[in-house]
Amino acid sequence: MGELGKRYECEDCGTEILCTKAAETIPECCGKEMPIKGARELPSSD
Amino acid sequence: MNTTDFLTIATAICPDRPLMIYQGQQWTFDQAAERINRLANAFAGLGITKGDRLGILQVNCNQYIETYFAAAKLGAIFVPLNFRAKADELSYMLDNAEAKLLLMGSRYVGMVDDMLPNLPSVENCICIDEKCDGKLFYEDLISDASPEDVFTEIDDDDMTILMYTAGTTGRPKGVPLKHSGFDSYITGNVDPPDPITEEKNILTVPLYHVAGIQAMMAAVYGGRTMALMSQFKVEDWLQLVNDEKVNRAMLVPTMLKWIVDHPDFDKYDLSSLKVITYGAAPMPYEVIKKAIELLPTARFINAFGQTETASTITFLGPDDHIIEGTEEEKEKKLKRLTSSIGKPLPDVEVKIIDSEGKTLENYDVGEILAKGPRIMSGYWKNEAKTAEAFTEDGWLKTGDKGYIDDEGYIYLAGRADDLIIRGGENISPKEVEDVIDSHPSVEEAVVIGISDPEWGQECRAIVVLKESEKATEVDIIGHCSSLAGFKRPKSVVFVDELPRNQVGKVLKVKLREQYG
Incomplete structure (x- = not known):
């Protein structure tokens, strides 16, 4: 399912989406499911 | 994306999380979003439309942040003013900005009244923290206005903030900052809200400073709770970090020195601190060394930037603050810690040139130039200073001298000007x-x-x-x-x-x- 607050990135075209409302389905792009993009390794400077 | 989307996104993900804590009160993302809608409608009722300038003269407070987003929702331009500036300096900035609306703390009302006869563009004044004769009252505007959301056609390249900065000569210069500049930094560096894990950020740096605005935008988009300090006082900072279990802090070196040198430092529990960012001035080695020792849970970052670059452009990360390895490695890391501002962020290009504009080899000292989507396109109503600030091929001259080593780390070597x-x-x-x-x-x-x-x-x-x-x-x-x-x-x-x-x-x- 689409998880609230998670970023998903298309492995083919690089499109990135952010889930602001959880859903039963996993978002798709370029004909396939988009994997979750992990948190950044480095903290931001703010 | 424009900056109002930061608030919309975070409010959708964590509506019930506190966005701001200030003087014993707190507002969730949802509550703050409603107050911001009301304020935007109130501003619209006062005739504020896209492109109009709103000045604000007050120490850090919840209303400061609400005012920024209310202005942004209308496509209006926010003009944060240095609350330490004198009447003559403030008059110049407000006149130069042609501000239509001025918001102020009650302590500044007398000074503003003396300035107003010379500020024909100012049509309305709002007192933020109490009712004052002849001024609209902020809370009255909020309670009387509609909570309906406000939608304005905003281009990502529209200006959202006009921020004044001192140069080497004469009056402050207005730096127009665009929605797209903040978008580039925030979406490139800040993780969106985690619905489960909460983070708290102590906001100490003044919001008239680009570092304060950057920290505020990052907190909003990141779903972080901001513990606001009206102004920095070391005892209050220690107490607030202790009480609120703050995770993130941004400090200038002078503040960090006062914190680690404080005689009662040991009486406070600061173990919640995970990230401490410092910048805006050179950090004395003894101060950062002591801070690393005394705050073992924190990861330190040296962030370098300026108003003209919409804040951070280079970054000396946490790993560069850990001095270990062979003697040769330790020596290299120590040198970096004392004089390097790290490497450019992914959306920024940096190079070093000599006085004739020629790009220099590694280790040769020259002026640091920057290029990227966050760099301003020119000073507000000041073509002469704009021409001086850029090379012919569009690189911003930062005014700082430095050099780059073989691994891409940039080192400062003084100012190219007299600032x-x-x-x-x-x-x-x-x-x-x-x-x-x-x-x-x-x-x-x-x-x-x-x-x-x-x-x-x-x-x-x-x-x-x-x-x-x-x-x-x-x-x-x-x-x-x-x-x-x-x-x-x-x-x-x-x-x-x-x-x-x-x-x-x-x-x-x-x-x-x-x-x-």
């Missing part, structure tokens, strides 16, 4: 010199920055008196009372004449060598 930076505040020597020159006994004056263990730099005036005139150091410093306190010289040196080159230009380099 003085005291505790993170830029000071134009020319502005101070003009005030000293107006003293009836002064023939001419030059102001230089001298090293100061507390503030990084302080102003020193080198003064030539008119023939047979007399004045003391106290007289000269007292004559500078029209300037903000941080700009006034701390010391005065009287000389018979100033060193000059063949065409009569004062040799500041010589003065810095002799009196710096």
Whole structure:
């Protein structure tokens, strides 16, 4: 399912989406499911 | 994406999480979003439309942040003003911005009333923290306005903030900052809210400073709770971090020094701190060394940027603050910690040029240039300064000198110009010199920055008196009372004449060598 607050990135075209409302389905792009993009390794400077 | 989307996104993900904590009160993302809608509708009712400028003169507070987003929702331009500035300086900025609306704290009402006759563009004034005669009251506007959301057609490249910064000569310069500039930094560096894990950020840096605005935007988009401090006081900072279990803090070196040197440091639990960012001035090695030892849970970041770059452009990360490895590695890391500002962020290009504009090889010292989507496109209504600030092919001249090593780390090597930076505040020597020159006994004056263990730099005036005139150091410093306190010289040196080159230009380099 689409998880609230998670970023998903298309492995083919690089499109990135952010889930602001959880859903039963996993978002798709370029004909396939988009994997979750992990948190950044480095903290931001703010 | 425009900056109002940061709030919309985070409110959708974590509506019930506190967005701001201030003076014993707190507002969730949802509550803040509603107050912002009401305020935007109130501003619209006062005739504010896209492109209008709104000035704000107040210390950090929840209303400051609400006002920014309410203005942004209308496509209006937010003009944060330095609350340490004097009436003359504020009048200049407000007049230059042609502000239509001015919001202020009650402590500034008297000063603003004296300024208003000379500010024809200002149509309405709002007092933020209490009811004041002749001013609209902020909370009345909020309670009387509609909570309906406001939608304005906003282009990502529209200006959202006009921020004033001191240069080396004369009056402050207005720097237009675009929605797209903040978008580039925030979406490139900040993780969106985690619905489960909460983070708290203590906001100490003033919101009239680009670092304060960057921290605020990052907190909103990141779903972080901001513990707001109206102004930095070391005991209050320690107490707030202790009580609220704060995870993130941004500090200028002077603040960090006061924190780690505080006699009651051990009485506070600061173990919640995970990230401490510092910048805006050189960090003394002894201070950062002590901070790393005393705050073992924190990861330290040195962030380098300026108003013209919409804040951080280079970054010396946490791993560079861990001095370990072979002796050779330790030496290299120590050097980086004491003089490097790290590597450019992914959306920024940096290069070093010589005085003729030629790109230099690694390790050769020259001026640091920057390019990228966050760089301003020019100063507000100031073509001459804009032309000076950029190379012909569009690179921003940062005014800082430095070099790059073989691994891409950038090192600072002083200023390419005469700018003085005291505790993170830029000071134009020319502005101070003009005030000293107006003293009836002064023939001419030059102001230089001298090293100061507390503030990084302080102003020193080198003064030539008119023939047979007399004045003391106290007289000269007292004559500078029209300037903000941080700009006034701390010391005065009287000389018979100033060193000059063949065409009569004062040799500041010589003065810095002799009196710096």
